[in-house]
Structure formats: structure tokens, C-alpha cells
Amino acid sequence: MVVERYYFFHHRPPAATLEILAFDTANTMRRLVSLYNSLTDAEVSKLCNHTINSKGVVYLNSKQECFLLNLACAERLEELDVAAATVSQLGRKCSDPGLNQFHLVYADLKAGMINTRKLQFGSRSVLKSVEKMEKLVLATAKLHDAMVCLADMEASEKKVQHWKALGCKNFGYRHQVNIQTLCDQIAFQRKQVRRYKELSLWNQTFDKAVRLMVRIVFIIYARICSVFEPYISGLPTNDQNFGDCYCLLEHRELYQTNCCLTNRVSKSGPISKTNKSGPIRFVPDEDDEIAKSNRVLKMASPSTVGGAGLSFRYASVIMFAERCLHSPGSIGESEREALYEMLPERLKEKVRKKMRGQWLKGEEWEEGGDGRSPAEGWREAVEEIMEWLTPVARDTTRWQAERSMEKQRYDGKPTTLLLQTLHYSDLDKAEAAIVEVLVGLSCIFKYEKRRRQR
Structure with a gap:
């Protein structure tokens, strides 16, 4: 029995690496970093003191602060949901059972069943995690460019070899030198690709990448709750006894429960209201x-x-x-x-x-x-x-x-x-x-x- 345990421990298959999924993972990490950066003190101050008070927004959209901040909150939560869905898909390929079930953990987080009090936005450890994600995303972007460049070089090499095989009359010494130069460039580019694979998400395991993203998802959700707490119904306030301060943001029903968002009455602006003409039947022009x-x-x-x-x-x-x-x-x-x-x-x-x-x-x-x-x-x-x-x-x-x-x-x-x-x-x-x-x-x-x- 001891021998069997020893054999199992030393012969476990290596943890799976992201490889081609590195690019989708990098995009998700980039989205999480973007969300994190949108919730810094400077960005929140810009949103509350400048963006929602800009002339165009007030004139055309609303002068109701509650409506605009609810809309901002809903959109950031939507973005987080999309990122979390990708993290959940990647989590199913992890060897850690806890990461396999991230979709359930995320549901518990939104239901207010997880204590997020200890997740400090802007702490040194969190900033290190964000910085690590940024470096991985940048290295993966360089890997992508290097692989595209290598593919173009290899396609050029195939064309040249094809012309040579056909016995092209103009294929002389100068072209032979060019082929050698191209081969040298391809060899160097392959080294670059191997180097970026080591530095990027390509060779990262699913467990490491997902674990890193899961933590930031928790941080971002807790920060959204903190930032938009005064404007969203159903959130606990800081000056009352709510124990460990659980997140209770019911964002799925945000538009149905918040009167400022559903019963919008603001019609501010310098241009007088005109009579409505007939029904509008245009195909939406968004992607x-x-x-x-x-x-x-x-x-x-x-x-x-x-x-x-x-x-x-x-x-x-x-x-x-x-x-x-x-x-x-x-x-x-x-x-x-x-x-x-x-x-x-x-x-x-x-x-x-x-x-x-x-x-x-x-x-x-x-x-x-x-x-x-x-x-x-x-x-x-x-x-x-x-x-x-x-x-x-x-x-x-x-x-x-x-x-x-x-x-x-x-x-x-x-x-x-x-x-x-x-x-x-x-x-x-x-x-x-x-x-x-x-x-x-x-x-x-x-x-x-x-x-x-x-």
C-alpha cells in the first residue's frame, strides 16, 4: 500500500498548461485589470464629479445622479459577469476541485454568502497580483505578435522553396543568399517564440492562471459593492451593525427594483421637447x-x-x-x-x-x-x-x-x-x-x- 501511494505521488500526470487558450485567458485578464483600474479612487472621483455632470450627459441622458450611477454599476457588473463566466470555463480544466466549482462560488458571492471584508482593494498584495497579470498579458501579446510574424516568414519560405523546386531560371546566387538570410531570421524568430512561451500564459498551468483571476474577481466585486453602495437598494450601509459586512448586491434585478432606473422622469436640457412622430423602425446599428x-x-x-x-x-x-x-x-x-x-x-x-x-x-x-x-x-x-x-x-x-x-x-x-x-x-x-x-x-x-x- 505504501509502495502504491509512493508510485501514485511520483507519477501523477503534469498539470495541464494553457497553451493555445493563453490568448483567451489574456483577454480575460486584460478585462479584469481594466475593471480593477476603473474602480480606483481617481476613476471613481472622475465618474462622480466630472463624467455624470458633463454637459452632454446631463442635457441628453439625465441629471439624476441615482440613474446614472445605477447604470454605471450595472455595466461594470455586466463586464465582471462576462469575465467570471470565462474564468468558470477555464476552472473546469483545473486539477483543484475548488477551482472546478468556481461558478458555484461566484453565485454564492453574488448571493451575499461569502465574507469579502478581508479583501482590501489597493492593498500591496492585490497590487502585486494585478501587476503580475499585466506582465502576463503583455508577454502573451508579444507571443501572439511573434507567432504571427513567424507564420508569415514560414509562408514566405515555402513560396521560395516552391519556386526553387520548379527550377525558376532567375533563381541564382543572390536568391540563394536571400534564402539563407530568411532561414536565419526564421531560426531567430522561433527562439523568440519559445522565449515568450516561457514568459507568457502559454506555459502557465490552468490552476495558477485561474487562481490568480479568481482572487481579482472577488476584489472587484467587493469594490463595486463599496463604491456604489449609497446608490443601490439592498446594500448594507457602513454605519449600521451588519456583522462581517457581506455583499448583498442584487444586480440581476437592478433595473426591476430600483425606482430611479425604472421610473426615469428627468428631461433636462437646453432644447425643448418636440412632439413625437410616428413609430421608429430602424435596425440597431451596434455590432x-x-x-x-x-x-x-x-x-x-x-x-x-x-x-x-x-x-x-x-x-x-x-x-x-x-x-x-x-x-x-x-x-x-x-x-x-x-x-x-x-x-x-x-x-x-x-x-x-x-x-x-x-x-x-x-x-x-x-x-x-x-x-x-x-x-x-x-x-x-x-x-x-x-x-x-x-x-x-x-x-x-x-x-x-x-x-x-x-x-x-x-x-x-x-x-x-x-x-x-x-x-x-x-x-x-x-x-x-x-x-x-x-x-x-x-x-x-x-x-x-x-x-x-x-
Whole structure:
């Protein structure tokens, strides 16, 4: 029996390594690092004191702090859920039974059954874990680039050898030297690949990688509870006796239980509410895979820009309008027509109606008593709107790019939040702002054109 135990102990199969799964693991680690960095004191202060108070967010989305912070919390939890699901899948390949059952542990964590009091965000040991993850992600990114480069070199070598085998007449001494140089480069590149495999996640065991991520998942969840505690119903407060301070965040029912998120009444902004026209039937312009997997994205109501499927299209229109405003000489007539064609039919009608009203006011086309041209007045009005409208449009395209190119990203910078974008913006108010901008630009262009023709 002793011999059998000795034999079993010394002949256990080696722990499985990640190998090709290293790249998916690196992406998950990168997502966790990004989440961690988004919850630092500096980022939380930026969110509470700047982001939710920016002009575009207040004008178009809401001035209700409770709504905006609930939305931020829900999105960060959604991101954590996605990362935790991948960690659970990798955990099933671990030899540690505890890591095999991480999906159950994570469910207990969200149910408030695990004490997270001792998990100190920003502690020295946690920072070391985050730093280790960052190094592994960076090394894995270098491995990916090295493997792509090696594959290209090997493909080139095969082509050259094929030409040589066909007996190409132009294949002389110079080409022989080039082949040798290529072979030397391939040999060096293979060494680089082997080196990065040792440094990266490729040769890390499932147990080590998953154990590292599990700890950060716990830290991030506890931090989200701490940061958003004053704004989420169902969380214990710090000044009452709640024993060991368990996490009780019911984020699955966040939108159903929190009145600030479901009964949204804020209609702030400088543009008056217009009468709603007919029903909107546009196909959502967000990436299909993003829309399918992101629950927070799908919660936007039909009265919002995102709910109407127009976020990315309107962001493109606004950014094109910015070019027209600041670099009018680089925009031709055909590009202006293309911009107009980007607009939904209901928005085209609003632009036409507004333009007819402007052309009927003939006195506005004459210079005022102070010598200022109408174009100057329109330009000032457009610039004032674009000051708060453009940042929201840019954040919309940035949000889309960050999710669409996620597998190509290896940095751990905090990602843009939906509350910063057009997605949850009031549709009527966003369209009213866009109409004002487009009509103003058209008036500027036509006035300048008329003046040149005089």
C-alpha cells in the first residue's frame, strides 16, 4: 500500500498548461485589470464629479445622479459577469476541485454568502497580483505578435522553396543568399517564440492562471459593492451593525427594483421637447455580437437613441458635422449629400422644415447694424451646441471600438461607459440638437456661397 501511494505521488500526470487558450485567458485578464483600474479612487472621483455632470450627459441622458450611477454599476457588473463566466470555463480544466466549482462560488458571492471584508482593494498584495497579470498579458501579446510574424516568414519560405523546386531560371546566387538570410531570421524568430512561451500564459498551468483571476474577481466585486453602495437598494450601509459586512448586491434585478432606473422622469436640457412622430423602425446599428451578449445595452427604451438603433449612425453624423464646422474647405458637395443620406427619413423631414423656416426669414440674410454677418451668429450657435454634443458622439464611437476590437486590445485602461454615449440619450432631444447643427451649417455654407457670388 505504501509502495502504491509512493508510485501514485511520483507519477501523477503534469498539470495541464494553457497553451493555445493563453490568448483567451489574456483577454480575460486584460478585462479584469481594466475593471480593477476603473474602480480606483481617481476613476471613481472622475465618474462622480466630472463624467455624470458633463454637459452632454446631463442635457441628453439625465441629471439624476441615482440613474446614472445605477447604470454605471450595472455595466461594470455586466463586464465582471462576462469575465467570471470565462474564468468558470477555464476552472473546469483545473486539477483543484475548488477551482472546478468556481461558478458555484461566484453565485454564492453574488448571493451575499461569502465574507469579502478581508479583501482590501489597493492593498500591496492585490497590487502585486494585478501587476503580475499585466506582465502576463503583455508577454502573451508579444507571443501572439511573434507567432504571427513567424507564420508569415514560414509562408514566405515555402513560396521560395516552391519556386526553387520548379527550377525558376532567375533563381541564382543572390536568391540563394536571400534564402539563407530568411532561414536565419526564421531560426531567430522561433527562439523568440519559445522565449515568450516561457514568459507568457502559454506555459502557465490552468490552476495558477485561474487562481490568480479568481482572487481579482472577488476584489472587484467587493469594490463595486463599496463604491456604489449609497446608490443601490439592498446594500448594507457602513454605519449600521451588519456583522462581517457581506455583499448583498442584487444586480440581476437592478433595473426591476430600483425606482430611479425604472421610473426615469428627468428631461433636462437646453432644447425643448418636440412632439413625437410616428413609430421608429430602424435596425440597431451596434455590432450584433455585442448587442446579443450585453444585457445593459438591450435595456435602453425605444424613446432613446440606442433603443431606436441609431447610436452609431448619429455619432457619425455629429462627427462629420464637426469636420464641416472646423474644416469646411475639405468637405465637398458630394460629401454633404452623403451626410444628408445618412439621416433617417424623419430627421430629413425635420431638417427640411427647419430650413424652410430659415429661408422665409429674409432679414436674417442681411448684415446687422454692428456689421456682423448672419454666418457669424449661426457659427456661434452651432459651436455652443457642438461643445457638449461632440464629446458624447466621440464616446459613442469609442465605446463601440473598445468592444469590437476587444480581442486585439491588451491594455488595461478603463473602458468608456454607456452613460457617456448617445445610447441612453433622449431621442427627440438628440435629434433636435442634430437638426440645429445641420441647419446652422447649411445656412453658413449657403450664406458664404451667396456672398462669394456677389
